[in-house]
Amino acid sequence: MQGALWLLATNTLLLAVPRLVNEGIAVVEGTTGRGGSLLALFGLPTDRLWPVVAAIGVCALLGAGARVASRVVLFNVGRDVERELRGETFAHLATLSPGWFREHNVGDLMSRLTSDMTNIRLLGGFALMNALNTAIVFAATLPIVLALDVQVAALALAPFPLVILGAQLTARVVFKRTREVQAALGALTTRVQENLAGQAVVRAFSREAAEETSFDGTNQELRRRSLSLALARMVFAPIGGLGALGVALALYAGGAAVLAGRLDVGDVVELSTRLVQLGWPMMALGLIISVIQRGRASLSRIHELLRARPDIVDGTVDRPVQGVVEANGLTVEVAPGKVGLADLHVKVERGRVLGIVGKNGAGKSTLLRALARQLPCPRGQLALDGVDVNDWHLRALHAGVGVVPEEAFLFSDTLRDNLAFGRPDATDAEIEAVVDLCDLRRDVTALPAGLATLVGERGVTLSGGQKQRVALARAILSRPAVLLLDDCLSAVDSETEANIVAALRRGFVTAGGDTRPPTLLVVSHRLSAVREADEVIVLDGGRVAERGTHDQLLALGGHYAQLWGREQRRRALGAEP
Numbered sequence: 001m002q003g004a005l006w007l008l009a010t011n012t013l014l015l016a017v018p019r020l021v022n023e024g025i026a027v028v029e030g031t032t033g034r035g036g037s038l039l040a041l042f043g044l045p046t047d048r049l050w051p052v053v054a055a056i057g058v059c060a061l062l063g064a065g066a067r068v069a070s071r072v073v074l075f076n077v078g079r080d081v082e083r084e085l086r087g088e089t090f091a092h093l094a095t096l097s098p099g100w101f102r103e104h105n106v107g108d109l110m111s112r113l114t115s116d117m118t119n120i121r122l123l124g125g126f127a128l129m130n131a132l133n134t135a136i137v138f139a140a141t142l143p144i145v146l147a148l149d150v151q152v153a154a155l156a157l158a159p160f161p162l163v164i165l166g167a168q169l170t171a172r173v174v175f176k177r178t179r180e181v182q183a184a185l186g187a188l189t190t191r192v193q194e195n196l197a198g199q200a201v202v203r204a205f206s207r208e209a210a211e212e213t214s215f216d217g218t219n220q221e222l223r224r225r226s227l228s229l230a231l232a233r234m235v236f237a238p239i240g241g242l243g244a245l246g247v248a249l250a251l252y253a254g255g256a257a258v259l260a261g262r263l264d265v266g267d268v269v270e271l272s273t274r275l276v277q278l279g280w281p282m283m284a285l286g287l288i289i290s291v292i293q294r295g296r297a298s299l300s301r302i303h304e305l306l307r308a309r310p311d312i313v314d315g316t317v318d319r320p321v322q323g324v325v326e327a328n329g330l331t332v333e334v335a336p337g338k339v340g341l342a343d344l345h346v347k348v349e350r351g352r353v354l355g356i357v358g359k360n361g362a363g364k365s366t367l368l369r370a371l372a373r374q375l376p377c378p379r380g381q382l383a384l385d386g387v388d389v390n391d392w393h394l395r396a397l398h399a400g401v402g403v404v405p406e407e408a409f410l411f412s413d414t415l416r417d418n419l420a421f422g423r424p425d426a427t428d429a430e431i432e433a434v435v436d437l438c439d440l441r442r443d444v445t446a447l448p449a450g451l452a453t454l455v456g457e458r459g460v461t462l463s464g465g466q467k468q469r470v471a472l473a474r475a476i477l478s479r480p481a482v483l484l485l486d487d488c489l490s491a492v493d494s495e496t497e498a499n500i501v502a503a504l505r506r507g508f509v510t511a512g513g514d515t516r517p518p519t520l521l522v523v524s525h526r527l528s529a530v531r532e533a534d535e536v537i538v539l540d541g542g543r544v545a546e547r548g549t550h551d552q553l554l555a556l557g558g559h560y561a562q563l564w565g566r567e568q569r570r571r572a573l574g575a576e577p
């Protein structure tokens with residue numbers, strides 16, 4: 001609003017100039033001029049030249065000042081819009097489920113949060129300002145020009161409808177091509193991101209040249225699309241120039257009117273100056289339309305993100321988790337029509353340990369993901385403390401159910417901050433306790449700055465087994481009542497794995513709070529890790545194939561017993577540490 005007022009002030013001042021010039025010429029020629037006198041309006045003498053010169057000077061100076069003010073205000077609008085929309089989109093992404101992120105690649109999301117936001121900023125700042133400016137200049141100039149002489153004005157304005165028509169035609173093309181450019185940019189960002197992340201793999205397979213060729217293709221595609229967008233935008237520029245034709249027509253028709261005595265020379269000068277003043281807003285129209293269309297295209301890409309509804313929604317039960325897990329005919333679809341886990345019945349009391357084993361793809365992770373609410377879960381089949389998992393408040397559930405995946409993700413931060421990620425207020429004693437519990441003591445001592453060592457991209461690279469134990473320690477520090485270990489010690493030797501599971505069984509050594517042992521769901525490819533479990537389920541193709549305690553399963557002589565035999569032989573041969 002403030003910006004619009006500044007624009008209005010700018011234009012009032014600058015649009016007064018041609019009339020003043022007209023009055024100046026009238027003074028020189030000794031005529032009176034046709035339009036009303038601005039000088040007379042302000043009580044200045046109309047038969048002298050100096051008030052005209054002074055007034056033009058004042059208008060030009062104030063007009064320039066007001067233009068600067070209008071730009072500052074209106075461009076800020078664009079930046080505010082950009083910041084708010086980016087914040088809102090970022091926050092919205094945090095509500096979407098892991099499944100949604102598996103379907104969308106990081107590169108595309110990054111380009112939406114960066115370059116699309118730039119287009120939207122230009123829409124909210126540049127385009128808004130110039131659209132307002134063009135509207136004001138046109139609304140003010142047209143009546144004045146028509147009042148001077150209808151015939152001359154009509155002729156001079158004749159090319160303008162053509163310009164509007166041309167603008168409309170280009171608009172649609174610009175919109176479509178912008179979406180294509182942004183999509184190509186997303187594809188390029190994805191390639192860059194994946195190649196940087198997968199550097200080691202690319203090198204190990206000597207695929208640098210092939211990747212470069214393939215990157216070149218993506219790069220070329222972006223270039224092609226960008227050029228085709230630039231072409232569409234360029235086509236409009238000369239159409240905008242048609243306005244200049246109007247000035248020529250005005251001079252021709254105006255000259256005739258002067259000879260016929262209908263107009264003074266000053267009037268013709270004013271008329272053609274006003275047409276020149278229409279020139280920039282006219283040219284800007286092309287730019288505005290292209291910026292608006294690019295902004296709209298980017299806005300539509302952001303709306304696609306904002307329209308995505310989380311498929312895992314919050315429930316209302318918000319209280320500390322006690323840790324009783326019960327599956328009643330649990331059947332989980334991992335993708336439409338693809339069942340990852342079928343008809344599972346199991347109950348685990350607080351402090352008990354459930355071992356989950358089975359081949360790759362048997363459905364082990366699916367069970368843990370359903371409980372951690374990373375996958376949509378049908379109602380009435382999975383309960384935590386007797387409450388359907390769907391009814392739990394996500395924050396309460398995540399606080400009470402800790403999940404440790406096989407792939408540990410650490411942030412580029414100090415080891416201590418990584419450990420305390422879920423509990424920034426953890427005391428030193430608590431941190432030391434989890435370090436011991438997860439058998440990290442020796443590793444920490446060996447690091448150059450102990451717990452204060454930077455790890456990750458900017459610091460020391462931890463080994464796979466170290467990372468896994470840090471991720472486990474991080475989960476334990478949050479004191480969950482239920483801990484889900486998804487083969488998260490696969491890179492740790494089997495004895496240490498068994499020791500850690502046994503230590504977890506005895507409970508967390510935490511200062512204050514609930515120190516009862518947590519409920520443990522342990523997925524492992526090594527049976528030694530689940531040997532002490534209260535119950536072990538052997539999954540196969542998403543179904544329970546065998547179940548019981550370690551001893552019962554051995555007595556059964558089935559798949560589990562076979563695996564155990566193989567594991568024992570490997571150990572005897574020294575193949576398994």
Ligand SMILES: Nc1ncnc2c1ncn2[C@@H]1O[C@H](COP(=O)(O)OP(=O)(O)OP(=O)(O)O)[C@@H](O)[C@H]1O
Pocket residue numbers: 102334335338339340358359360361362363364365366367
């Ligand atoms: N997003 C998905 N889309 C399609 N299929 C999936 C998806 N996630 C999992 N699956 C399939 O569901 C089945 C169970 O997968 P799950 O991850 O539970 O296996 P797992 O027992 O944990 O295997 P592993 O020992 O390799 O970790 C597999 O056949 C897998 O391919």
Ligand SMILES: [Mg+2]
Pocket residue numbers: 364365366486
């Ligand atoms: Mg798995």
